[in-house]
Amino acid sequence: MKVSVDANTCTGCELCCDSVPDVFVMDGSVARVKVDAVPAELQDAVRDAAGSCPVQAIQVTE
Ligand code: SF4
Structure with a gap:
């Protein structure tokens, strides 16, 4: 699983x-x-973080 942050949106x-x-x-000033x-043990936490980002700046690629 990969994850990225859109610095223009964060x-x-x-x-x-x-x-x-x-x-x-x-x-x-950005994440x-x-x-x-x-890592496998952090994937659920990363999905939660993506869902919690107030501006949807986190993209998860499964
Ligand atoms: S939660 Fe979203 S807006 Fe907040 S620092 Fe992370 S990527 Fe940026």
Whole structure:
């Protein structure tokens, strides 16, 4: 599973970084993904983070 953040949409609320710090990290004023592939044990948390992003800036590719 892969995940990406649309930097043009992200508002930098930090929600995803707080929820799954092993996958998302703040990079200046926006979040970015710091892994190539999402580890199996974090996939549910990443899906939840994508669903919780207030501006739908997180894209998950199964
Ligand atoms: S939850 Fe969405 S808006 Fe907030 S930092 Fe993450 S990607 Fe950006």
